[in-house]
Amino acid sequence: MVYAAVKDAELHLFSGxxxxxxxxxxxxxxxxxxxxxxxxxxxxxxxxxxGKLFITGYRDITRFVTFAGSELxxxxxxxxxxxxxxxxxxxxNVKQDNVRVISGNVLTGxxxxxxxxxxxxxxxxxxxPEGDYFDFFGWATPGFNKHSASRTxxxxxxxxxxxxxxxxxxxxxxxxxLSDQYDKVFPFDIxxxxxxxxxxxxxxxxxxxxxxxxxxxxxxxxxxxVCTSKIETQQIVRDGIDLMITEMS
Numbered sequence: 001m002v003y004a005a006v007k008d009a010e011l012h013l014f015s016g017x018x019x020x021x022x023x024x025x026x027x028x029x030x031x032x033x034x035x036x037x038x039x040x041x042x043x044x045x046x047x048x049x050x051g052k053l054f055i056t057g058y059r060d061i062t063r064f065v066t067f068a069g070s071e072l073x074x075x076x077x078x079x080x081x082x083x084x085x086x087x088x089x090x091x092x093n094v095k096q097d098n099v100r101v102i103s104g105n106v107l108t109g110x111x112x113x114x115x116x117x118x119x120x121x122x123x124x125x126x127x128x129p130e131g132d133y134f135d136f137f138g139w140a141t142p143g144f145n146k147h148s149a150s151r152t153x154x155x156x157x158x159x160x161x162x163x164x165x166x167x168x169x170x171x172x173x174x175x176x177x178l179s180d181q182y183d184k185v186f187p188f189d190i191x192x193x194x195x196x197x198x199x200x201x202x203x204x205x206x207x208x209x210x211x212x213x214x215x216x217x218x219x220x221x222x223x224x225x226v227c228t229s230k231i232e233t234q235q236i237v238r239d240g241i242d243l244m245i246t247e248m249s
Contacts, residue, residue, distance in 0.1 A: 012026065014026055019218070019219060023041045027214070028187075033214050049061070061082045065079075065123050065125060066123065066124045067125045069102075069106075069126040070129065071099045071128055082118060083118055085115075085116075085117055086112065087115045090114060096129075099129060100130050100167050101113055101116060103122045105126055106165070108234070109124070128165060129167070133168065145163070149225070149226040150226070150228065172230060176229050176231055177229060185222035185226055188215065190214065191210060194210055195207065196231070196236050199212070204243065204247055207243075212241065217235075219237075220237050221234060
């Protein structure tokens with residue numbers, strides 16, 4: 001194990017599917033953040049960059065970046081500077097023209113386009129099909145090729161199958177109803193729906209009681225993916241965090 005030789009540090013190991021690798025999830029289970037507390041974190045690549053700075057005096061902004069997604073002919077990893085142009089890195093390796101190029105992953109990344117640039121903190125570029133089509137009566141079809149977290153479609157009968165997912169919402173925003181959908185993909189000791197509704201109401205006291213200090217947008221990414229109501233939970237959380245920053249300043 002790479003980290004077995006680390007000294008003067010307390011080692012915690014996490015395993016399992018996403019979002020077990022999220023910083024917020026790990027902090028929540030190691031030492032939850034309370035009001036007024038500050039927690040710093042640093043990725044392994046940034047630790048290396050800091051070490052190089054102190055040893056050589058050279059500020060190294062290169063990083064290893066993974067290029068992946070169903071619309072790439074070949075997935076690969078390259079070492080490039082942060083904020084590099086993606087156009088030349090994707091040239092000749094995209095299967096079709098109607099794609100979405102995401103700096104980051106499909107859940108939390110940014111749509112930058114084929115002529116866009118790598119985000120400064122991103123270490124992944126994802127290319128998937130655009131979902132700019134109308135799926136007439138899509139909800140009434142068997143859905144052999146559609147992934148469904150709630151087993152709405154027959155594709156759940158083949159759980160190990162790999163899907164070619166696109167960006168189509170398959171419907172618009174609906175009433176924000178209480179269900180257990182979020183709880184199944186949200187590994188926090190927090191009530192996600194109540195927290196989101198407290199943010200929407202602008203109730204600062206309730207937001208504090210429900211754990212606003214412990215979460216970031218990315219922690220709600222899977223909630224947004226499985227949401228039947230198509231609620232943009234990540235944006236709501238971002239607005240809530242911004243409100244707390246304003247209230248505390």
